Structures are given as structure tokens and as C-alpha cells.
Amino acid sequence: MRTRRQRYSDSTKRALVDVAEQLFTEHGYAATSLDAIVAGADVTKGALYHHFSGKQAIFEAAFERIESRATASIGRATEGRSDPWEKARAGLHAFLEAVQEPGYRQVVISDGPSVLGHERFREQEERSTYAIVDEIVRSVLAGDEWALDDQMLDTFTRIFFGAMSAAGGSVAVSDDPAAAAARVDAAIGFIMDGLRQLLESGAASGVTSRT
Template sequence: MAQKRADMIAETRGKLIKAAREAFAAKGYAESSMDDFTAQAGLTRGALYHHFGDKKGLLQAVIAQIDGEMMERLSVIIEAASTTWDGFIDESIAYIKMSLEPEIQRIVFLDGPAVLGDPSQWPSQSGCIRSTQRSIQKLMDEGTIREVDTEATARLIMGALLGASLWIAHADDPQTASEKAGESFIALASGLLKSGESAK
């Protein structure tokens, strides 16, 4: 009985998140209405309020879902790399390039900060920083990069990647901005390498 109820809750949440994600991607947060979501999902406003509180809560849930998908994609990129350093660089550049994707750009890097505030304070960023810390520690253990404080360095790296993605999302020419950001990030990150090690 409890499992059936849990499945129903998950199904209801899933329908609302899917409907909201489609609306936010197509029309943006401001132009999307709660009636759009509920009609699309075949549910009532009461269900939306019960599960997410309001439209803002639904946006948070949509961004959490997209963040999770982004992390999965980045994990695949890290696994495919031939070295830890290559994985670190490839993952970082991929993150920057994701800000070019229309859905991610609009929901995560345009509407998200406008509605939910500073992205560096979002819960998902804590996971990103911990993951980056682990990569930095591994690179130090392998002797690829110089000794640094892992948390401070992770926060600086994530700040650079997030700042670049927000810049790209707002740029008049996002593609050119993305290319510049990628090249500049590699130049900055290469400063961590011990002498004799090669950058990408």
C-alpha cells in the first residue's frame, strides 16, 4: 500500500516536472502559467501546490532534474578520458558548452538566476564543488598539479565555470563567447600544472 502511494506521488511529481520543463524551455518562466502545467499534466492546481508549493518550487525541481542530467553527462566524459587531467579539462569545457544548449541556457542560466538568485548558492553547487575537490586531490596524488588547497581551488574553478556559463547565456554571440571562454579556461587551469606537464 505504501509503495503504491509512493509510486503515485512520484508519477504526479514527474508529470508536473515534465510539463513545467517543456513550458519553461519553450516560453520561459515568466510567460509560463501554472494552468499550463496542470492542464498538460492532467492534474489540478492543488496537486502542484501540494508537491511544489508554487511555480518557483516547480522551477527548482526542474533545475534539479536538469542538473542531475548534466552531472551524468559529465561523468561519462570523465570516464572516457585517457588521463585524469584530460578528464578534468574535458569535463570543464563540456560544462561551458552546455550553456549553449537552448533548454539549459534558458532554464538554468537565464531564468534560474533571475528567479532563484545566485546560482553559486544553489544546493547542486555543493555537489559540484565536492566533485571538483576530488578531481584536484587525485591530480595532486598523481603528481600532475602542484600542491593547492582543494576547497579553495575547487571554488575558484566552479566560480570561473559558472561565471563563464552565465556570460555565454547573456552574450550577443553565445557561440563566440563559448569558444573564448573555453580557450581562456584552459590557459587558467594550466597554471595548476607542475612544470614539465603539458596542457590540452
């Protein structure tokens, strides 16, 4: 069992991340001061710098929390589906939902890359939402019959991940998000149908390693 001091410590740390997540979401990274965060959590900078090495570190804590929520949400939507194409559609749907959340848009998409840097941002991504997209892409494209190699599958994942992120962003700023999401759904579904047909007709020369 945790000691009393540890419980208190955890509680203040959680409070700091709570406030940080909210303020970073609401005003963005640059416009959120550490003073505002510690004031919101009702502590001082001493507490913040005891738990985190600096502004970037507490941002990353909020970032990870938001990412993991999104990942969990998409995971719930896809689990239990057996047909890979149906799973892909469900995942796409959930992804489009998740990416519209204000926190995800501001913290992950907008501020994430510039604050964490390309490198670190990529690392964070790869073990969260990107991993799910990768799993879905592989379940759809990695049939024995076609034999796309690993790097080619990575490439497809990157492409779909980028496509869905961009599409999700456009959905989020749309006047009519529901209609926009339906269009994205249709467009990506259409692209997937094209891929499927091409693969099943055996016309996949150029991307598969077998002839």
C-alpha cells in the same frame, strides 16, 4: 512494492514536472503560469498544490532534474580518464556541451539565481556541476608538490566555474557554436598550459603555502 495509489501519485507528479520543465525552458519562469502547467499535465491546481508547496517548489524540481542531467553527462565524459590534465580537457568539453542545452541556459543560468535566491542557488550548484569542476580542478592543482591550501583551491574552482559558465553562454548564443566552442577550448587550454608550466617551474609563490 509500492501501492497502486502511490504509483498513480508518482505518475501525476512526474507529469507535472515534465510539463513544468518544458514550459519553464520555453517561456521562462515569470511567463509560465501554474494554470498552463496544470492544463498541460491534465490536472488541476489542487493536484499541483498537493505535491508542491508553490510555484517556486515545482520550479526547483525542474531545476534539479536539469542540473542532474548535466552533471551526469559531464561525469560520463570524465570517468575512466587517468591523466588529470586530459580529464580536465574532456570535462571542459562536456561542460561546454551541457551548458548549451536550452533548459540549462534558461532554467539554471537565467532564472535560477533570481528565483531560488543566491543562497539556495549556490547550494544546488555545489552538489552538482560545481562539484565536478571542483573535483577536476583539484585533480589538476592539488598535487603534493605545490601544496595549495583548501581555500585557494576553492578560489580556483570558483574562477574556472565562472569562466566556463560565461564561456558556455557565449558559445550558446554564437552564430557558429562549433567554432566558438573551439575558441573557448583553445583559450582555456592555453590558460591551463600557462598554469601548468608555472607550477612545474616552481614559480608558484603567492598562491602556494610552501615557499
